[in-house]
Amino acid sequence: MGDYISMLKQNGLKTTFQRLYIMQVIDDYGHLDIDEIYSKVLLVHPSISLATIYKNILTLVEKKVIKEVPIEGKKSKYEILKQDHFHLICIECGSVEDCDYEELSGVVSSSSRHHHFLQKKVELSVYGYCKKCIDKINEKS
Amino acid sequence: MGDYISMLKQNGLKTTFQRLYIMQVIDDYGHLDIDEIYSKVLLVHPSISLATIYKNILTLVEKKVIKEVPIEGKKSKYEILKQDHFHLICIECGSVEDCDYEELSGVVSSSSRHHHFLQKKVELSVYGYCKKCIDKINEKS
DNA sequence: TGGAAATCAATAAAAATTATCCAAAAGGAA
DNA sequence: TTCCTTTTGGATAATTTTTATTGATTTCCA
Structure with a gap:
């Protein structure tokens, strides 16, 4: 559980309850898609x-506070930005580890270099x- | 350039001109999204x-004739199924190598095993x- | 060649995402 | 605190993307 307030301030974003709680649920559950975030935030707010969820997800991704995890044939999930890692995605239950x-x-990265490709992520x-x-x-x- | 007709027959799919040409343009260009496929097929047909493109992409993915390549913040691209490889995606021009x-x-795969995860792709x-x-x-x- | 099954095109419907607009809230300055 | 500017939220409309429907057409095997 991180210090969401300073993560937002560092990026010039205002700390609204909505925004904080969106970060909270993403962090709590690890990986959630838009609908899951919406339904969980709805419970306490x-x-x-729904448009607020979309808008916030967009700005939080832009500011690299959260990260999009695209999933084949499904909606993208989002996670709090953290140390580099990769994902084990279950095609049965949809869980992400x-x-x-x-x-x-x-x-x-050596493979990227070999292709003269400037790797960013x-x-x-x-x-x-x-x-x-x-x-x-x-x-x- | 593959033998699209037998790829389709092996999967019990009829070889229509539309379907063949969809495979053709995907193969020719390497990686295309729905709209790119649509506009290119439109030229010769x-x-x-557009619904035909969607339906065909869906069945071709199901039958594993083509593969979805999800891309952060953009529409998925599709490629002809080929040997395992990974992608260098340019965030400037959108090219995929x-x-x-x-x-x-x-x-x-050893990392997957270590997590008791049955890796499929x-x-x-x-x-x-x-x-x-x-x-x-x-x-x- | 005939005919069942699959596919296509057109279109409607549904689902997902983005834009608009005004009221409300946040955060800095006095 | 209080004022003021700017950002944000909520409601809703508009747009975009995807899927479903339906009747006509095509494929392909017997």
Whole structure:
């Protein structure tokens, strides 16, 4: 749980309750899409508008306070910006797990250099089945 | 340039001109989004409907004849299914370049296993500036 | 070649995203 | 604090994107 207020101030953004709570729920749950954020914020702030969610997500992404995680065939999810990592995305339940990127980082950036490509950021996603879903499938058989 | 007809037959799909040409332009250009595909197919088949593009993309993705390449903040692009590789995505001009995945593959899959995750496919995208755009920027200064 | 099944085009409908506009709130300066 | 400027939020409209429907056309195998 981070210091959302100073993260916002550093980027010249005003700290409204709506904005703070959007960051809060994203951080709490790790990875949420627009609808999930909306429904969770609605619970504690019933008057919030969906357009407010969209607007805030846009500005928070622009200011690099949060990060978009695009997902094949689904809506993008968003996460609080954190240390480099990659994602294990379950194609059964949709869960997203963070994974340490360390060992990979060197190989990827040297590969970018080799292609005369100026690397700014890396997005690595592994699609498959998470442990929970594997277990669930095994139980049935 | 592949044998589109047998790729379709293997998946029980009929080989219509529209479908073949959709595969053709994707293959020719490497990576295209829906609108790009539509406008290019329109040139040689002026009566095609945008809905036809959507429907075909959907079935071709389902049958794994083509693959979705999700891109942050933009529409997904599509590519003909080919050997594992990753993408260098230029945030200046939007170009997408394929890159050999070989060296990385082992590290990624061992990392998945370590998390008890059953890996099905990997999507790795590096965002940054391609050589052309770097040169263009340097010329100006 | 005939005919069932798949596909297409056109269009409507639905879903997702963005823009507009005015009231409300935030945050700095006095 | 209080005032004032600027940003933001909420409601809603507009736009964009995607999906569903329907009847006509095409594919392809027997």
